[in-house]
Amino acid sequence: MVALENLSKTFNSKTSVVEAVKNVSLRVEQGEIHGIIGLSGAGKSTLVRCINLLERPTSGKVFLDGEEITAMSNRELRLTRRKIGMIFQQFNLFASRAVWRNIAYPLWRGGLTKKQMADRARELLALVDLSDKENVYPSQLSGGQKQRVAIARALANNPRLLLCDEATSALDPQTTSSILELLKKLNKRLGLTTIVITHEMHVVKEICDRASVMENGEIVESGEVFSLFANPQRRVTQDFIETASNFSKINSMIDENHVITRLRPGERILKFRYMEKSEAEALVSAVSRRFNIDVNVIFANLEWVGDAPLGGIISVVSGDSRNIDEALLYLRDKHVGVEVILDNTRVSETNYA
Amino acid sequence: MPNVMSKPDILWRSMTDTLAMLGWSGSLSFLIGLILGVALIVTKKGGVMENGVLYQTLDKVINFFRSIPFIILLAGLIPLTRIMMGTAIGVRGAVVPLVFGATPFFARQIESALSELDGGVIEAAQSMGSSPLEIILRVYLKECIASIARATSIMTVTLIELTAMAGAVGAGGLGDFAIRYGHQRNQIDVTYVTVIILTLLVSVIQMTGTVIARKNTH
Incomplete structure (x- = not known):
């Protein structure tokens, strides 16, 4: 054209x-x-x-x-x-x-x-x-x-x-x-x-x-x-x-030591993002149920582009460290990108995306 | 008003002379000035018919004529006036210098009136496939009627001033009437009556311009 x-x-x-x-x-x-x-x-x-x-x-x-x-x-x-x-x-x-x-x-x-x-x-x-x-x-x-x-x-x-x-x-x-x-x-x-x-x-x-x-x-x-x-x-x-999202706010909240970012041992702040067009599934409740972990949403920014969700959430995840690792592998299979923003379980930060 | 009453025919003649000079030189200056003003706008850098050489030439010529005092223009143009009109005196003789005096001024007024138009509107017209001529006629002139009307009333009032001066070199008209009888023969009532008539004339012109401008402002 x-x-x-x-x-x-x-x-x-x-x-x-x-x-x-x-x-x-x-x-x-x-x-x-x-x-x-x-x-x-x-x-x-x-x-x-x-x-x-x-x-x-x-x-x-x-x-x-x-x-x-x-x-x-x-x-x-x-x-x-x-x-x-x-x-x-x-x-x-x-x-x-x-x-x-x-x-x-x-x-x-x-x-x-x-x-x-x-x-x-x-x-x-x-x-x-x-x-x-x-x-x-x-x-x-x-x-x-x-x-x-x-x-x-x-x-x-x-x-x-x-x-x-x-x-x-x-x-x-x-x-x-x-x-x-x-x-x-x-x-x-x-x-x-x-x-x-x-x-x-x-x-x-x-x-x-x-x-x-x-x-x-x-x-x-x-x-x-x-x-x-x-x-x-x-x-x-x-x-x-x-x-177009409010995700960048999390960095300033960590800098200001906002109450929600003061992690207890074993907790992590993670950013989940849809990486490919996918069916919208109840991923948050699925991982918390299957792996017995808690997902506390701090920010969520979801948009619909056509019939696929675009965006993601930032949340505090707590539970058994091994269970969290397994949950993250499960999410990766679902084409969800995971980015560690703050981690109170180990010394080095890992990027699962 | 003994002095005025004693020569109603001369007063009448002066009025018609002034109106004739105004009518002729006004229409010609309007037409030529409008064309020159539009030419300035469209040949300017970024204009719809950009042409540097033409713009520079027009610009300089207009500046040249604007910088000559009218009284010198009156005398200097006598040979040209003779060739064009066959005489250099009376209403006919006055029209040529009046047009030369008023046109460059009016062209500048038109240029500034048209430059008020937002460039985006011109761009929109171009995007719809309008030719430069169409843009001049359907966009510039149409959109700027109000400011053109205001410029025209200013130009016409200026012309009244100039006709009074032209009167001094044998063109007749109200200015001449006031100088000859009111000033030189100290017939003070003649001066007053002339001033009153001119004031009315100016008011009418100004009002017409304002009304046209208002009717075309939305």
């Missing part, structure tokens, strides 16, 4: 040369929601602008359905852009046009009468659940409503591809969820291939099928969302996962 080949974008200014995107190759399949996650300045916005050539790449090629966009004339490019919808962090609606006229903007010169354009706008407003706002001006809308109008406008010409540049970053968490839900619905209902740029981990978790992690202009890791987040290979990916 979308293929980027060795894409680079360099910005030259008098004082410096910035390589915003470095030799990126990426394929996004038809009907996929692909997330591109990275810290600000990682080059993700530049990368997405290279797809519809709002930024012309310094080198490399962009293909949409086999057609090379980077080789098109200006006129062909403009026609192709009508088939690529784009939404933005700041919505970018036309303030002087009522909602329906915003949506009708890209329909101009499409051979429709004014009435047909109004009808199409109404149809799109219904699709984004904003039917009562057609004659309102953007300034009277909330952020979430503005983004819905922007989505409707981006869909006016039945695009094959939707580019979302930090589309939820200016919205509160609740509105973010509703916009993400809408994007997912559109993806399902229209088969709309979607590329989502974000710096928020939960956006990727919530709607993406596959994701790429960007750092310093490069895609450092890419893959199916579950495996990407279950087994992050790169530091930056791990950091993103940390931001």
